[in-house]
Amino acid sequence: MPIISAFEKELAIFSDRIKMSENIVIIHHYNPDGDAIGSSLGLYNALKQTDKNVTVISPTFYPDNLKWLPGAKDMKVLGKKTQSDPTILDGADMIICVDMNARKRVGAIQPQFAFKALLDHHPFTETFTDVTIADTSYSSACELVFEFIENSYLRQYLNKDVVTCLYTGILTDTGSFQYSSSNPNLFRVVGKIMEFGIEKNKIYNRLFNAWSEDRIRFMGFVTCSRMVVMPEYKTAYIYITAADRRKYNEKFGDTENFVNIPMQIEGIIFTAIFIERDNFIKTSFRSKGTFDVNEVSAKHFNGGGHVNASGGESYDTLENVCKKFEELVRGEYAEVLKNYVY
Ligand SMILES: [Mn+2]
Structure with missing residues (x-):
């Protein structure tokens, strides 16, 4: 029906x-x-x-x-x-x-x-x-x-x-x-x-399969140099500075799906991306299984979405947003993430 x-x-x-x-x-x-x-x-x-x-x-x-x-x-x-x-x-x-x-x-x-x-x-x-x-x-x-x-x-x-x-x-x-x-x-x-x-x-x-050459190179750079993996917590995140975006001639939509890159690592169930935009930090979250990224986003990053995919924004510096995220992973969500079986 x-x-x-x-x-x-x-x-x-x-x-x-x-x-x-x-x-x-x-x-x-x-x-x-x-x-x-x-x-x-x-x-x-x-x-x-x-x-x-x-x-x-x-x-x-x-x-x-x-x-x-x-x-x-x-x-x-x-x-x-x-x-x-x-x-x-x-x-x-x-x-x-x-x-x-x-x-x-x-x-x-x-x-x-x-x-x-x-x-x-x-x-x-x-x-x-x-x-x-x-x-x-x-x-x-x-x-x-x-x-x-x-x-x-x-x-x-x-x-x-x-x-x-x-x-x-x-x-x-x-x-x-x-x-x-x-x-x-x-x-x-x-x-x-x-x-x-x-x-x-x-x-x-x-x-x-319709990306620019710039975007594919940007993705390679981000994967090599801007990805932080926290294996103990089954978490990984990516951060991108405004200078990174300029260097690779970022066009609208180019960073879409970057948040999924770390998800391809075995054992990772929670990923995030933090992108330095003009007046704010754009945040996106993804998860596997029942780990609720809608809650993470709504509670800590002025956003929302779905259980496995959400987004938000932050008005702090990129550095502080990354720090805050790591603290949440090592603190509030540590037990759930460490013991998460997927
Ligand atoms: Mn939709």
């Missing part, structure tokens, strides 16, 4: 509202990933076959390896300045937020006048919309968007473009089915997606 069947009431309201609306805006979180872009464009490609005006607004620019997605060129991509433009949502009678659990995730944009709906799979969803369909059993917003379309009048508009976008977000949010993918429903959805004859291998290569 689809997960969405628990949301019968919301589904009806959501679906009716789409029918009634003429100008629909789809919006996702800033620094969008494959799931944010994929779920927005999946929905966009379905809705654009109707008689409605549909616009996807991206609060910030997005990774190059997603530019080939059907409909990507039609997206309205904002920046720090245009985000604060109060007229940006003028004329919209419905705003659909995807892949975000809090209003602040859209940056300075103020989605306040139109009817708002949310499709999300993060824990701790804030109530900032008029109707919400959110469930952490979904691997990705894309899996949820598929079920939403499948179970609404939009079903007739499912096509290869729609599911290509949705498959993209499923792949990126599950690390190609490594994590967040134990719910059988995901494979039911993927099975349905395959029926549209998507180019599965081509999608994979466009997403994951």
Whole structure:
């Protein structure tokens, strides 16, 4: 049974509202990933076959390896300045937020006048919309968007473009089915997606084998010179300075997945990365098994996410953030990590 069947009431309201609306805006979180872009464009490609005006607004620019997605060129991509433009949502009678659990995730944009709906799979969803369909059993917003379309009048508009976008977000949010993918429903959805004859291998290569030479060399440098392994605690982390980023001509998205590099070491179950950005330190965490990095992130690094993947930010120096992390590993989490059997 689809997960969405628990949301019968919301589904009806959501679906009716789409029918009634003429100008629909789809919006996702800033620094969008494959799931944010994929779920927005999946929905966009379905809705654009109707008689409605549909616009996807991206609060910030997005990774190059997603530019080939059907409909990507039609997206309205904002920046720090245009985000604060109060007229940006003028004329919209419905705003659909995807892949975000809090209003602040859209940056300075103020989605306040139109009817708002949310499709999300993060824990701790804030109530900032008029109707919400959110469930952490979904691997990705894309899996949820598929079920939403499948179970609404939009079903007739499912096509290869729609599911290509949705498959993209499923792949990126599950690390190609490594994590967040134990719910059988995901494979039911993927099975349905395959029926549209998507180019599965081509999608994979466009997403994951599409780096610049700089990025591959950056990854090599980081692995050699910026990785700290704490074998006793089954933990390893990477730190990157602003100078490192400049040296390797870092482009947006280049450091994505660096946090997974130490995870490939036998015995490591907990990894982190700390990246010196312009005004803050970006933090990401990954784990194997039940070690909850959502808690680590929420409690200590102003962030959140999922059990095995989370992120946050810190306003201290890079050096202090690394020190704090090591202290947490050797202190608060020491017993759990040392005794962790995986
Ligand atoms: Mn997601």
